Amino acid sequence: MLFPTDSFFTRILYTLLPFMALITGFYSLLIWLAVAVTEDYIVESYLNLEAEAFQGKHAQVGRAAPMPNAIYLKGYWSTDPTLPLVALNLPPGHHELAKGDVHVLVSAVGGESALLVLLLDESKLSQTEGYRTQIFGLLCAVAGLILILGAILAIAIARAIAQPVSQLAAEVADAVPGPVRFSGFDRQDEIGTLSRTLSSLVTQQHSTLQREKAFTRHVSHELRTPLSILNNCLAILRLPGCNAEKSARSLLRMEAALAGMKMTIELFLSLAREPRQLPHEAIDLAAVVAEQIEKYQLLYPHAAGARVFAGAPTITLANEAIARSVVQNLLGNAVQHGAGKIRVVLTEQHLVILNNRVDQLASPGFGFGLEIVSRACTHAGWRLETRRTLHTFRAHVRFT
Helix, strand or coil, rough: CCCCCCCCCHHHHHHHHHHHHHHHHHHHHHHHHHHHHHHHHHHHHHHHHHHHHHHHHHHHHHCCCCCCCCEEEEEEEEECCCHHHHHCCCCCCCEECCCCEEEEEEECCCCCEEEEEEEEEECCCCCCCCHHHHHHHHHHHHHHHHHHHHHHHHHHHHHHHHHHHHHHHHHHCCCCCCCCCCCCCCCCCCHHHHHHHHHHHHHHHHHHHHHHHHHHHHHHHHHHHHHHHHHHHHHHHHHCCHHHHHHHHHHHHHHHHHHHHHHHHHHHHCCCCCCCHHHCCEHHHHHHHHHHHHHHHCCCCCCCCCEEECCCCCEECCCCHHHHHHHHHHHHHHHHCCCCCCEEEEEECCEEEEEEEEHHHHCCCCCCHHHHHHHHHHHHCCCEEECCCEEEEEEEECCC
């Protein structure tokens, strides 16, 4: 397990804090090395200048030229018996002895077989050498201060990074039903992508839940009527004095009820799916309307003469179950809940079904049925408009 925590904020903090410590340690070491290298460069440059100055004097007066001599600097010939043992037999060049505190320059001098040896005690040259411990402590204190400031900065950065994620989580938890648009939706970074994905997902879940609730509610409502018809027809068929005409009529009603149940189930299964997932095909709506009118004319004599067409036969691209259900429900409502006068107008742009309702002012019709038709029209890309007056009810479906 890479991170022993499930907190996004803590994970970011676990990443930033070691990084800050590593950067602080690296720069502290770099500063320390820079100081040491700079001191060595200054000392070597100083020794080179002293050697050049001595060689200039030696060229003038020979061995009488005075050797460099100071508290921190001593000059010797390589053959001098007083030369310290640590500097014996060193080749020409710069050397560091005694853990870097003593610098030695061995240089050839023109006209001399012996070599010039310059010894510089850095602890006596630089006043900072006596404060090495204090400087190191100060450097550690500065590094500690940088670590503290870095930790504060890391916490602020971690909070700034985690805050949009935490806000999204809170908004998702408190999301209300319906289309949602979470914070960060318009951002073009990963947070925006996450916000748009969550918004789409929650909207789809709410839509699915609403379709599921509507499916349950509508099935229990719409299947109750054909089941009642089947029960009534069976009761009529069981009567001892049921004649052939009543039997035929009951069988016809039973067939119509079963066909209606089949159509209702297909419709609800279609409505339970996403609109973009529904198969579409070319449907002759004129033939569908004629078929439904003919069916209802057999069951309800007052539906005779309800067929009025304007324009050419209508061919539209839609889901067959939805298209048939829209026509069947609207015409069924007009036949069953109307007052005996029905008018149907079909063109390439719209379908209008008009029925008289003088005797049905208190009719409980046009309830769940119209809600189902409205949902079906939305799935098909159509638009349903209804209008009630004192004497009529008008259903208008626009195909475009």
